[in-house]
Amino acid sequence: MSTVLFDLFGVIARPQSTEGKDRLVRTAGVSAAAFWDAYWALRPPYDRGETHGPGYWRQVADCLGTHFDDHRIAELIEADIAGWSAVDDTMVALIEELAAQGRRLALLSNIPEELASYYLARHTWLNHFQVRAFSCRIGHAKPEPDAYRWCQQALREEPGRILFVDDRQDNVRAAEAIGMRGHLFTTSARLRECLAQEETAR
Template identity: 75%
Template sequence: MTGTVLFDLFGVLAHHQSTEGKYRLARTAGVSGPAFWEAYWALRPSYDRGEVTGPGYWSQVAGALGARFDRRRIAELIEADIATCSAVNETMVALVEELVASGRRIALLSNIPEELAVHYETHHRWLQHFQVRAFSCRIGHAKPEPDAYRWCQNALREDPARILFVDDRQNNIQAAEATGMRGHLFTTPTRLRESLAQWDAARSPS
């Protein structure tokens, strides 16, 4: 068994925001409709890369909406934002445990702000299994930027061809493959198992 499996977090090991969670977040902001989400996502990359803090990000969102969030509202928004992204895929967590037990080397690459990264490190001990945890807020690069993948390659000291990147977004997979990695577009744990078996078989000596 050779090579490293580099996992995405949200959409693979953890669930994306739920409808209920999104409703809570917009309700906390006091702004509903497309305008809120346009501001939320448009300003997110700098937050994910650690260029602004949580309070700074939410102040920017307020400015884009023509609103004002006081410190209490910002604290509530940070808490609600974390809550919307805190549900993990238990089946995939079990698969991670299985891979580690079998001797598989694993790593993590996630677009994630500092407050959410701290939440995961505090509440999910299984993160300790990852030999490299590349959180965008700490490495200064976010997917699908090529430097995000190159940072992982350097940290792992691994040939890109020996890294299988697992993500649920096609553009992130294509960006990883452009740096020399192999890619697997995640849909189900079963399909991932099949892909890992095929990868191992292709790398085994005949």
């Protein structure tokens, strides 16, 4: 059976919640449009582990022309984690099922250190993944080719033997560009169909 390399957010974990987004903007005390421009523009280095949470939020403050003290930064980190903390129980059940079947599983996620630590401390189902490639710990983030190559080397698997599952088309295409097979995630039911077809084709 091929190895299944999963994305985390938008596949197993839910996308950033509306409540979480609102809480972040309220905590920052700035306009939503300006906040999200700064949040996303500065996110890639944070995801790659080139800065830590306080450093990231100081950069966001500088970009916004404001100042966040240590207390505000702690509140922003907590709010950011909360907004990304919900998981899809249906997908968690599928992970458990695949692991019980002996399927080899791996994870590739664009995630900062504070959020990675939160998930590892609270979700034992992450132990089912033989490789957990958190961008903050491997120094590469999707859709950079080296993020996928890092996973391939860690798995010691040929690219064509890896099925990459992500909810973003650009990330799937990047995986396919290095020889992996890709599945654009929409629902757990569609993913099950894909895995069943794979089994039938064996």
